[in-house]
Amino acid sequence: xxxxxxxxxxxxRAMGIPEVxxxxxxxxxxxxxxxxxxxADWNPQECQKDLGTVGAVAIDSAxxxxxxxxxxxxxxxxxxxxxxxxxxxxxxxxxxxIGATSTTGHGESxxxxxxxRLTLYHMEQGKSPGDAADAALNCMKTRVGGLxxxxxxxxxGDWAVKFSTNQMSWAVVKDDQLQSGIYTGERNTQSTExxxxxxxx
Numbered sequence: 001x002x003x004x005x006x007x008x009x010x011x012x013r014a015m016g017i018p019e020v021x022x023x024x025x026x027x028x029x030x031x032x033x034x035x036x037x038x039x040a041d042w043n044p045q046e047c048q049k050d051l052g053t054v055g056a057v058a059i060d061s062a063x064x065x066x067x068x069x070x071x072x073x074x075x076x077x078x079x080x081x082x083x084x085x086x087x088x089x090x091x092x093x094x095x096x097x098i099g100a101t102s103t104t105g106h107g108e109s110x111x112x113x114x115x116x117r118l119t120l121y122h123m124e125q126g127k128s129p130g131d132a133a134d135a136a137l138n139c140m141k142t143r144v145g146g147l148x149x150x151x152x153x154x155x156x157g158d159w160a161v162k163f164s165t166n167q168m169s170w171a172v173v174k175d176d177q178l179q180s181g182i183y184t185g186e187r188n189t190q191s192t193e194x195x196x197x198x199x200x201x
Contacts, residue, residue: 002087005080053085055092055102057153065100065155067092067116084110089117098123099155101133105140105148105165113140119152129153130160137164 003011013019053071069091071083084107085091093116094100101116109115115136122132133150140146141164149163151170161170161181171180178195180188 002082004082053091053104055104055151057092057094057100057102057151057159059100059153059155059157063096063155065094065096065153067094067100067102069102069104071104083107084115087111089114091116093117093120095120097155099129099153101150101152103148103150104168105163106146109140109144109146110148112144112146115140115148115150119150123152123154128160129158130162133160133162137162140164 009019053069055067055069057065057067059065069085071085071091083091084103090103090107090111092100092102098120101119103110103115103119105115113136118139119129119132119136122135123129127135129152133152137148137150140148147164149161149165149168149170151159151161153159157174159172159174161168161172163184167182167184169180169182171178173179173192176192178190178192
């Protein structure tokens with residue numbers, strides 16, 4: 001179930017959640033972007049280039065899987081728009097019998113193919129997490145011309161990171177090892193202890 005607009009406001013009031021004035025939710029960065037969009041010679045790519053989705057998938061010692069996806073959203077999006085991130089099966093999906101996945105990319109394309117669920121469907125059919133993610137991304141590109149990325153973990157702990165865009169930042173921690181990358185084929189490895197010590201107290 002999704003609650004938006006006045007329905008979400010009414011529910012929040014009924015739950016006793018304090019209301020915050022709308023202007024308190026506007027950051028200086030967002031305001032600058034909005035003003036830039038009003039300029040006659042504005043460049044949509046310039047305004048959107050540093051947007052990003054943050055996704056996570058995990059498995060615990062009991063075999064429970066989980067996913068989480070968050071996004072900054074689009075500048076000047078249509079009032080009331082609910083994007084792929086909030087939609088189960090599109091922005092993320094988790095099933096203890098199969099695995100968990102989180103997605104990013106062109107939201108409308110992701111929703112058209114239900115990308116997160118499609119990835120787990122391919123895993124149900126016997127594909128590895130990597131092959132399943134590739135198949136789902138191929139489907140999205142072929143069927144609707146969309147690009148994106150997927151992080152996925154199987155119920156056995158096998159994982160994959162796949163993307164059809166030029167780059168996607170990612171990191172994985174498993175067995176006290178941190179692996180990370182940005183470009184296709186890139187995989188940097190270090191111990192979690194070294195990684196934590198490098199960021200200081």
